[in-house]
Every structure is written in C-alpha cells, then in structure tokens.
Amino acid sequence: MDNYSNTVNWFFGNAREFFGPEPGALVPLNILAAFFAHEHSDASMRILHGYTSIGLVIGIFSAFSIFINIRSKFKKIRVFIPLLIINVWAFYTNTWVAINGMGIPYGKQFHIFLAILIIVNYFVFRRYANLKEVAKKI
Numbered sequence: 001m002d003n004y005s006n007t008v009n010w011f012f013g014n015a016r017e018f019f020g021p022e023p024g025a026l027v028p029l030n031i032l033a034a035f036f037a038h039e040h041s042d043a044s045m046r047i048l049h050g051y052t053s054i055g056l057v058i059g060i061f062s063a064f065s066i067f068i069n070i071r072s073k074f075k076k077i078r079v080f081i082p083l084l085i086i087n088v089w090a091f092y093t094n095t096w097v098a099i100n101g102m103g104i105p106y107g108k109q110f111h112i113f114l115a116i117l118i119i120v121n122y123f124v125f126r127r128y129a130n131l132k133e134v135a136k137k138i
Helices: 005-011 014-019 023-035 042-069 073-100 107-128
Strands: none
Touching: 023 042, 023 107, 042 073, 042 107, 073 107
C-alpha cells in the first residue's frame, strides 16, 4: 500500500489556495457567524458553509490517510477514528446547511464547534504529517 501521508500537506501547501480561505480564516469567519447569526445574507452563509465543507473534506481525507498509514494501534483507536467520525458528521451537517439554508437549531453553537474542529484538525495534522510513524513501511 502506498503512503498517503503526503496528502496531509494539502491542508498547508500550495494547492490549498484552490480550496478557498485558509484554515486560519475559516476559524474567525465561523466565530463571527456564531456571534452575528442571521445578520448575514443567505448567499454569504451558503458560501461560508461551502468553503467550510471543502475544508472538512480535506480533514476527512487527511484523517483517513494517516489512519491507514499509522502504525500505533492506540493512536488509531484513540485519535484518528474519533477524529474521522467527527469530521464526517460535521461535513454531512455542514453540507446540509449549505444546501438547505439557514435556520437550524443551535446554529451558533455549530459555528463555534466548526471553528474548534478546524483548529483541532490543523494541529493534529500538523503534528502527524511527517512523522516516521506514518512513513512508508519498508
């Protein structure tokens, strides 16, 4: 099996510009959306949720690629399976909101949750991106 851990670099590298705002921009945008819920247009809300969904796809793909390549069973079970499940759930919910529009219950809390999830993804993937533990097996 090939080593897919280099795909984590999509979260940080040159190709990231194609996927919209940097993670550092998605965090304050989601926090602002939480504080000023329903003070923005439906179109701007759909754009923000669309870009956040793209960021979550990168999180899902990166979590899966590290999960496949990491050797530590403990880290697979304790770190990457929960992170993968949370990213898939957040992607599903966020994409639903982007398609169907505003008006979900607990929307403010969901924006705060998205901001925290993007921060967690950033630091976890940054930590595990180039470890020998996820390097290609000989």
